[in-house]
Structures are given as structure tokens and as C-alpha cells.
Amino acid sequence: MHLLNEVKMSFPALFLIFSFLFSFSNAAVQDFCVADYSAPEGPAGYSCKKEAKVTVNDFVFSGLGVAGNTSNIIKAAVTPATASVFPGLNGLGVSLLRADLAPGGVIPFHTHPGASELALVVDGTICAGFVSSANNVYFKTLQKGDIMVFPQGLLHFQINTGKTKALFYASFSSAIPGLQILDYALFKNNLPTEIIAETTFLDPAVIKKLKGVLGGTN
Ligand SMILES: *[C@@H]1O[C@H](CO)[C@@H](O)[C@H](O)[C@H]1NC(C)=O
Numbered sequence: 001m002h003l004l005n006e007v008k009m010s011f012p013a014l015f016l017i018f019s020f021l022f023s024f025s026n027a028a029v030q031d032f033c034v035a036d037y038s039a040p041e042g043p044a045g046y047s048c049k050k051e052a053k054v055t056v057n058d059f060v061f062s063g064l065g066v067a068g069n070t071s072n073i074i075k076a077a078v079t080p081a082t083a084s085v086f087p088g089l090n091g092l093g094v095s096l097l098r099a100d101l102a103p104g105g106v107i108p109f110h111t112h113p114g115a116s117e118l119a120l121v122v123d124g125t126i127c128a129g130f131v132s133s134a135n136n137v138y139f140k141t142l143q144k145g146d147i148m149v150f151p152q153g154l155l156h157f158q159i160n161t162g163k164t165k166a167l168f169y170a171s172f173s174s175a176i177p178g179l180q181i182l183d184y185a186l187f188k189n190n191l192p193t194e195i196i197a198e199t200t201f202l203d204p205a206v207i208k209k210l211k212g213v214l215g216g217t218n
Pocket residue numbers: 069070071072
């Protein structure tokens with residue numbers, strides 16, 4: 001009897017606590033926010049599609065089962081499944097990509113300003129690494145089944161150092177990880193060679209050569 005009374009007493013108190021926590025978390029989150037591509041993209045992502053218009057296909061992305069075309073200058077292809085192409089990811093803080101690398105293929109030095117990356121090698125041999133803000137270098141040859149994490153914002157790379165094609169999948173801690181490729185930033189635009197030489201200490205002849213290869217001007 002005594003125990004029952006205690007349960008009766010404590011239940012309303014517990015209910016109050018739980019309903020308070022619940023209303024608190026409900027105020028902060030919603031189930032999902034499927035991207036509405038007809039509205040402009042903002043810093044936090046896309047606007048939400050009305051749930052009446054959401055279908056299961058918004059939460060499914062088919063396209064990572066096929067190898068990308070590696071007949072290009074980097075001998076590599078990246079197939080992203082980020083919120084820009086996969087509406088169900090919008091606002092959920094996760095995304096994925098597939099990277100195919102032919103022998104000798106490379107994903108050049110790049111950063112994802114908005115996300116840490118976790119890469120899983122599924123096929124082949126990949127030398128991967130990143131550079132910290134303290135300018136320390138962390139790189140290693142990865143085999144099938146190895147995963148490596150690349151902390152948010154840091155410059156990193158992946159190279160197929162094996163004799164066969166390589167494949168890895170990478171997940172991100174953002175639906176919109178962002179991408180900036182170092183060599184493209186330096187040599188694939190119209191920033192004058194003189195300024196690049198002054199800011200990088202590189203020989204202007206080397207800069208002009210790389211601009212020629214990557215499609216930069218000036
Ligand atoms: C791959 O890309 C190259 C260069 O753009 C192109 O010539 C080739 O037809 C493509 N291959 C396939 C299978 O799409």
C-alpha cells in the first residue's frame with residue numbers, strides 16, 4: 001500500500017518533468033526538412049517542402065552503385081549524395097559520397113569548410129592524409145576496410161597508390177560539407193600570376209604552366 005501510494009505521488013511529478021523536456025526538445029527540432037529546391041538556398045540549407053508533398057523517394061538516393069568516369073586530369077571521379085542532390089538529407093547534418101580512383105588517380109588537396117569526413121576504403125589501396133593547423137602532417141596507406149577521419153576544415157588528399165582501381169565512400173557531418181580545392185583556387189581562375197607569385201612564392205613560369213593545365217587565365 002505504501003509503495004503504491006508512492007508511485008501515485010511520483011507519477012504526476014515525473015509526467016511534468018517529461019512533458020517539460022518533451023516540449024523543450026520539440027521546440028528545437030522537427031522530424032525532417034526535405035529540401036524544396038524551388039526556394040533559394042540559405043546558410044542553414046534549403047527551405048522545407050510541405051510534408052503533404054514529401055514522398056519516400058525524397059529519403060532514397062540511387063546513384064552510388066555506379067562507378068564515376070575517371071577519364072579526366074585527376075583520374076578520379078566523385079559522386080556526391082549531399083543535400084543539393086538528395087533532398088531528404090537537408091538539415092539532418094549527414095551526407096555521403098562515392099569516390100572512384102583509377103591507378104594513379106588523385107583527389108587533390110582540398111577542404112570541406114562545413115564538415116568532418118569519415119572515409120571507408122572499399123576497394124584498392126589509397127594513400128590519404130591531412131595537414132593540421134599546427135602544420136603537422138598525418139598520412140597513411142589505407143587498405144580495404146580501413147577508415148580514416150579528416151577533421152573539419154583541414155586540407156586533405158587521397159591518392160590511389162595501388163595497381164588496380166580504388167573505391168572509397170566518405171560520410172560527412174553536414175548535409176552540405178562544402179568543397180574548396182587548393183590547386184583550383186590557385187590555378188583555375190583569373191587571379192593574376194603576379195599576385196599568385198607574391199602570395200605563394202612560386203615561380204611565375206610554374207604558375208602559368210599550371211594555369212594552362214587547369215584552365216586558369218592571367
Ligand atoms: C568518360 O569521360 C570521357 C571524357 O569526358 C569521355 O570521352 C568518355 O566517353 C566517358 N566515358 C563514359 C563511359 O561515359
